[in-house]
Amino acid sequence: MFTNLSIGIINFFQGWLNWIQTWGTLTITVVFFINFIIAFVIIFIERKNPSATLAWLAVLNMLPGIGIFFYIMLSQGISRQRIFKLSKNEEYFARKALKMQIDEMKSDDYEYTHREEYIWRDMIHLNQTYGGAYYTQDNNGRIFTDGTELMEAIHNDIENAKEFINFETYILQNDDVGRGIINHLAKKASEGVEVRLLIDAVGGRTIFQRTLRDFEEKGGKY
Structure with a gap:
């Protein structure tokens, strides 16, 4: 009787430990997967400034799980991006205007307000090409x-x-x-x-x- 009881208790604790191990492994996997997704969003979608990006990545890596909680509570980047996101028509016309401006500058048909602006045309072109920034004057x-x-x-x-x-x-x-x-x-x-x-x-x-x-x-x- 006592032998059967002991075996039953041992089996119970073994099953309990196996359950903890299984769910613990699954939880860790899920946490690291969510960490990866958030890191991807921070780097490639939100595109925060470098200091903010490094700070969030450090929090996510040093405090797995807790870092996710902090990010959800403190970061509003995704909702802000929805607010400032252009519609398809707006994006189309913005890209079209930018392309026309680049073409005009390449053919020297663009009228600069000041001579100093023409001197910086290479820097302007860099921002247009890699930043998608439309150049404005008289600011x-x-x-x-x-x-x-x-x-x-x-x-x-x-x-x-x-x-x-x-x-x-x-x-x-x-x-x-x-x-x-x-x-x-x-x-x-x-x-x-x-x-x-x-x-x-x-x-x-x-x-x-x-x-x-x-x-x-x-x-x-x-």
Whole structure:
């Protein structure tokens, strides 16, 4: 009797260990497969900046499973890509316009606004060919060395917008500055202005989801 009981207990634990081993192996396989898929998306689809790409790959490799959870919670790259993805017609006309511009530059029929731009034509062609970037002229840039002055300029531009706002930044934190910008953008969205916000997954990781939900509920796109 005791022998049969002992054999039964041993068989039970052996079966239990075999079950754990089988499911453990399957779980590890699934985790590594998901890691591979996410890494592929980060590198070839989202095309984040190099520092963000390396950071996410390090998290996925050093923290298997947990890294997947962090990626799902913190990264918004895929949803943002849907927002900014061109339709088939838009993509067709964009490629057609780019090709026409490249052909005009190759045949020296393109009219440059300034002579300095012509000097950089090889660099322009590189961006057109490998980056799919349509070249535009008469762009203005402004350098800010004072944070207060920068914030005043940003809020003035947001307030004066009448049709659309495309706001892109690497770092936007959950502080008075970050919340102030998002709330101002949400206000303009509620007024009928088309507002699109693009934040880096790492640089904007501290922004609360409820803040972004409020922004989207008022008509903003994130």
